[in-house]
């Protein structure tokens with residue numbers, strides 16, 4: 001590095017900045033990092049040292065100076081399409097900075113030397129866990145939560161107050177009366193492993209992309225538009241930094257103890273120590289104990305405890321000089337790549353999966369790892385027989401992060417990504433802009449057909465009492481090829497299957513009969529249209545009301561729904577364009593399945609003629625409030641206009657809707673007032 005020429009340094013600096021900015025975007029905006037934190041930090045370190053060597057190339061726009069931004073312009077969770085989310089942005093009263101970080105003890109001792117130089121006295125440190133989530137800033141005014149704002153670009157962030165209120169540990173009003181009139185408290189929203197595993201299992205089941213790790217799941221969940229959905233995500237919060245004018249504390253730990261006494265969630269694991277040696281002990285302890293924690297941490301934060309010293313030490317453009325983070329290296333293991341399988345998914349997507357020489361990693365034996373897609377394989381330049389590093393990083397299936405090129409054996413062979421479907425032999429296709437290859441033979445590819453049935457009968461779809469083994473049996477016998485075949489199965493056919501008796505046959509037939517009363521939204525989801533998950537099926541069926549209306553909808557009509565983007569719309573249109581699918585819909589309809597939204601039962605006509613917009617978090621779900629209105633003859637729409645009679649607001653309603661209603665003089669009522677209208 002010391003021999004680098006000026007022009008080479010300039011080129012490398014530009015390249016690093018570009019790459020780092022790209023990774024910042026993947027991490028903060030898309031919630032989908034493609035490299036590990038460790039690799040990212042290495043790139044940032046290289047850039048910082050080059051900028052130090054060649055100060056003439058310094059720039060205020062460099063990622064070494066700027067904080068990454070999470071302001072929501074992210075794709076929706078289910079399609080891959082870009083959608084601009086609608087959170088109001090709010091400017092931070094004090095900029096929200098990041099922390100300097102290090103993976104080495106030497107740098108930590110340099111940190112403590114720098115502090116000793118400034119304060120000239122022995123220093124007490126607060127040692128804390130570095131929670132691996134997404135930063136949040138809460139403002140309390142007169143004991144009430146006024147707003148919750150994400151870090152954003154450090155200067156302004158997204159106002160996510162409504163979503164924050166769904167987190168049980170966050171008090172809307174503080175306990176006692178000793179709190180300042182106004183203060184801010186910052187912390188981390190994170191997702192405990194249990195909630196993360198549950199969420200990803202659900203997403204896999206409904207063919208939605210699982211989150212890479214709990215941190216992405218937390219920040220993705222915090223930015224959902226539907227607070228009701230956020231409430232189901234099991235988010236947690238810990239607060240670790242108080243700010244305000246003239247706060248009555250002399251140390252950070254006192255401020256945090258006070259926050260705790262007001263009912264705010266703080267960490268149980270922070271310790272105040274009085275030497276850097278004790279900081280090391282704290283690090284050593286958590287370096288092993290962290291594996292027993294029920295939530296993710298990625299390091300330790302060390303803060304100067306005295307607030308007057310924090311003030312004296314001050315800030316750089318990007319981070320405080322009075323605190324730093326010591327990060328743990330992610331666990332990884334080196335093992336041999338034995339072979340690669342190419343798996344065909346329900347919708348035909350091909351996923352390369354590595355078979356590994358079994359190796360222990362963080363408490364389990366790893367035998368398989370995902371290679372995601374062809375681009376990822378090319379990026380790793382992977383060969384069969386290579387020695388590869390596997391990392392878990394919270395993912396369900398571990399991933400290969402690096403190939404140890406020094407260990408590459410002479411016999412290593414370049415894997416050949418298949419041209420044809422490994423199951424049915426059809427030529428694979430890759431749509432423009434998509435990372436995955438697909439088998440287009442959806443009507444004849446046995447794996448796709450069978451997994452289509454497994455999806456159809458699953459609990460959240462038709463909830464038919466059968467499993468994969470039964471589907472296999474029925475398929476092998478040739479009894480089922482198309483979904484509608486299920487409804488013409490006979491008892492004779494069933495008892496002819498291996499191991500089947502009268503009783504099991506009757507149970508399956510009864511369950512099929514019962515499935516005819518499954519509501520339309522689940523029937524639509526059960527059809528298995530690519531990109532249409534459970535939540536989207538609900539939105540589409542509620543919006544259009546019947547399968548005929550969805551079939552007749554063009555792209556423009558489909559993308560009218562906020563969550564539906566171009567990719568999902570095209571997928572729906574393509575599905576219905578296939579005559580085989582249309583025929584199936586007709587056959588399923590003839591079998592008695594529901595292809596229309598059930599009309600909300602009319603209870604009264606009290607609200608007839610009224611047009612309502614519903615916004616915020618209520619005692620029941622927003623859908624239930626809407627159904628209540630409709631059951632009393634009212635109409636509901638999604639945006640406030642001159643025609644709106646009432647804006648019904650719960651906790652933390654949408655800022656834009658409120659503003660518009662106020663401007664237009666629309667009546668704004670609460671849930672209670674709505675119920676009173678009916679009475």
Ligand code: IVH
Nearest residue numbers: 098099128129130131135188240241301320
């Ligand atoms: S203090 C002025 N304490 O780590 C900086 N941060 O990589 C105040 N984090 O932006 C931050 N646990 O989102 C602090 N105990 C802790 C933390 C913590 C996690 C996050 C925070 C910060 C990031 C820096």
